[in-house]
Structures are given as structure tokens and as C-alpha cells.
Amino acid sequence: MSEEFKAITTQEEFDRAIQDRIKREKETLEKKYADYEEIKARNAALxxxxxxxxxxxxxxxxKTEKYDKDISDLNAKIAGYETANMRTRIALQHGxxxxxxxxxxxxxEESITADAKKLAExxxxxxxxxxxxxxEPIIDGKDGAYKSLLENLNLEGE
Structure with missing residues (x-):
């Protein structure tokens, strides 16, 4: 409190006091936001x-959706092949x-087997x-014609 309050009486004193205050505030803000450009560049990069x-x-x-679709299609195909194989096996077992x-x-398998039993009947x-x-015609050379004649005669006589 050694400084005494001095009243500002002129415009120049007022301007000087304001400039000093603005300068101090500017220095404080520059220190506070010194890394603003660095942060701005890092933000753009991120x-x-x-x-x-x-x-x-x-x-x-x-890609995952495509692979999932392919897998489900292949699983459906495998199930179809397994069912066809089971049907064939059961059909052959039941004649x-x-x-x-x-x-x-x-x-x-149980329902296919039941159907196979019904179809087998x-x-x-x-x-x-x-x-x-x-x-079959008998071809015995010279006697074949006589045997054929004899068989035909027996059939007509019956």
C-alpha cells in the first residue's frame, strides 16, 4: 500500500493506463493459449x-456382412446335403x-424313417x-426244326 492512489485527470494518462492493462491481459492470454496452433493442427490430424x-x-x-451371408448360405447348403444323404440312406435301408x-x-431322422416305412409298403x-x-428258340442244327414243330403241335392240342 505504499503506492498512493493517483487520480487520472487527462485522456493521455487514461489511455496509457488502459494500454498497460490491455498489454498485461494480452500477455496473460498469450501465455495461456501459446499452444493453440499446435492443438489446432493436432485436432485437424485427428x-x-x-x-x-x-x-x-x-x-x-x-465385408463382414458378405462373409456372414456366405457362411449362412453354405450352412444351408450343407444342411440340404446332409438331409439328402440321410434320405438316401434311409430309403436304401427300407428297400x-x-x-x-x-x-x-x-x-x-425319425419322421423321414416313418415316411420311408409307409412308402416301402x-x-x-x-x-x-x-x-x-x-x-428262346432252340437252334440245334438239323433237329431244331423238328423240336420246334413238335412243341407247336403240343400247344395247339391243349
Whole structure:
């Protein structure tokens, strides 16, 4: 408090006092914000990096979606092949022809087996009947014609 208050009486004194105060405030702000340009440059660099990373994430998401779709398609194909293989195996076990194995319906092995049993009853293979007589012509040289004549005579007489 050694300084005494001095009243400002002229415009020049007022201007000098204000300039001193403005100069002190400017120095304080310059010290406080000395790294502003550095921070501004770093912010611009980070924004550019952020944009690049977002683009990279979008590309990765698109690839992931494609891979997920491919995987689900392949899993569906595998399931179809496994089901077809199971139908074929069950059809052959129950004596159903291979061509009819695709007609078996069901979601699991039990339902396909039940359908195969029903279809096997309808498609039961009958044992072939042996021919009653030999239908092949006999070619025995000179006696073949006589045997053929004799067989034809026996058939007409019956």
C-alpha cells in the first residue's frame, strides 16, 4: 500500500493506463493459449484419422456382412446335403429305390424313417416269376426244326 492512489485527470494518462492493462491481459492470454496452433493442427490430424477409421470400419462391416451371408448360405447348403444323404440312406435301408428317395419328407431322422416305412409298403418289390417254359428258340442244327414243330403241335392240342 505504499503506492498512493493517483487520480487520472487527462485522456493521455487514461489511455496509457488502459494500454498497460490491455498489454498485461494480452500477455496473460498469450501465455495461456501459446499452444493453440499446435492443438489446432493436432485436432485437424485427428479428424482426418477419424474419417479414415470410419471408412475402414464401414468397409469391414460390409465385408463382414458378405462373409456372414456366405457362411449362412453354405450352412444351408450343407444342411440340404446332409438331409439328402440321410434320405438316401434311409430309403436304401427300407428297400426304396434310389430314384424315390427324394420323395421322402420330414425334418428329422425319425419322421423321414416313418415316411420311408409307409412308402416301402406301397413300393414293395415283388419277386419275379420264373417263366413257365423256355421262350428262346432252340437252334440245334438239323433237329431244331423238328423240336420246334413238335412243341407247336403240343400247344395247339391243349
Amino acid at each position: 479428424e482426418g484419422e477419424n474419417t479414415a477409421l470410419k471408412a475402414s470400419i464401414d468397409d469391414s462391416n460390409k 426304396i429305390p434310389y430314384d424315390l428317395s427324394s420323395r421322402l419328407v420330414g425334418e428329422d 406301397l413300393v414293395k418289390q415283388k419277386e419275379p416269376l420264373a417263366p413257365l417254359k423256355d421262350t
